[in-house]
Amino acid sequence: MTNTLTAELARDVPFTIGGHTFQSRLFVGTGKYRSHDEMVRAIDASGAEVVTVAVRRVPLDRSRDDGILHYLDPKRYFLLANTAGCYSAEDAIRYARLAREAGFNDFVKLEVIGDQETLLPDVAGLLEATRVLVRDGFKVLAYTNEDLVTALRLQEAGAAAVMPLASPIGSGLGLLNPFSVRTIKSRLTVPVVVDAGVGTASDACLTMEQGVDGILMNTALAAARDPVAMAHAMRLAVEAGRAAFLAGRMPRREVAVPSSPIEGMLD
Amino acid sequence: MIEVVVNGERRTVPVDATLLDLLDVLRLDPRVVVVEHNRQIVRRTELERARLAPGDAIELVHFVGGG
Numbered sequence: 560m561t562n563t564l565t566a567e568l569a570r571d572v573p574f575t576i577g578g579h580t581f582q583s584r585l586f587v588g589t590g591k592y593r594s595h596d597e598m599v600r601a602i603d604a605s606g607a608e609v610v611t612v613a614v615r616r617v618p619l620d621r622s623r624d625d626g627i628l629h630y631l632d633p634k635r636y637f638l639l640a641n642t643a644g645c646y647s648a649e650d651a652i653r654y655a656r657l658a659r660e661a662g663f664n665d666f667v668k669l670e671v672i673g674d675q676e677t678l679l680p681d682v683a684g685l686l687e688a689t690r691v692l693v694r695d696g697f698k699v700l701a702y703t704n705e706d707l708v709t710a711l712r713l714q715e716a717g718a719a720a721v722m723p724l725a726s727p728i729g730s731g732l733g734l735l736n737p738f739s740v741r742t743i744k745s746r747l748t749v750p751v752v753v754d755a756g757v758g759t760a761s762d763a764c765l766t767m768e769q770g771v772d773g774i775l776m777n778t779a780l781a782a783a784r785d786p787v788a789m790a791h792a793m794r795l796a797v798e799a800g801r802a803a804f805l806a807g808r809m810p811r812r813e814v815a816v817p818s819s820p821i822e823g824m825l826d
Numbered sequence: 827m828i829e830v831v832v833n834g835e836r837r838t839v840p841v842d843a844t845l846l847d848l849l850d851v852l853r854l855d856p857r858v859v860v861v862e863h864n865r866q867i868v869r870r871t872e873l874e875r876a877r878l879a880p881g882d883a884i885e886l887v888h889f890v891g892g893g
Contacts, residue, residue, distance in 0.1 A: 588892060588893030589891035590890075590892045590893045591893070592891065611892055611893055612889040612891065613889065614860075614887050614888075614889060614890075615888070616833045616834075617887060617888050619832065619835060621852075625890050626858055627888075627889045627890055627891055638889065641893065643892050643893065656867055657860050657862060657885075657887050658860075658889075661858075661860050661889060778893065
């Protein structure tokens, strides 16, 4: 009985981006962990299927081999390459093409950064790179700010998903503008996956409660005191936030309404 | 010998060396490295046919941890 009920409550629409259905709505990054072992255990605890990776030069002295494929099985995880660190459409396109050549998939988490201090996106470069990469057959997941019009333009440009930030990359400030993220989700037909800024479980839960399709996080796990325990918390938070969204929250009222009957009180 | 630039570093390789030879010298597995030769991506199957010329720029990249 309980199992049937749980299965019923867990029923959700499939989460599909660019024709690929994903089992978990939590995407995680692979950067900044204290050790590869800790990263592997945290990703396992998160239940994530999609993990992001970056494209960088191979060290020519073989003393330090930092290749991620030594630690993550590409048969188990969906490797989503990013273009982190790119400050122009041209660079981002170059990195995306190199990533695709690795031969795993034609998805890219497209970042075109416009400002070193805030790591906020350069939306003109982002739109340009999105158009070129879509024409080139890529499934583009575009990291953007919380601006609705940019999100709409990215969708028009053919982005497979739009990824508005909760707050700046690595800041852990949480969801600064729930209204904007909710608006983006309500206006777009492509999936909306919030990327960056989530700091702890309540941030993830609140973000999912806005109705977005998923969340991508990295520093919130890697920089936690215990990344494995935080990954577990985030898994639950994403599931709880999604379930609460599907359940439909009660309306907010600015007056109290008693929960117990007002009749039947003693004289 | 000729001089080429690999990941920003000058390296000397034998005349007529191919990209596959270069990977071999560097002890890199072609299956986990993506090669760019003078800004053009070179498919794995083409590595043994691509010959290096003096001054060529080669980038060898792979996946590392990132967000």
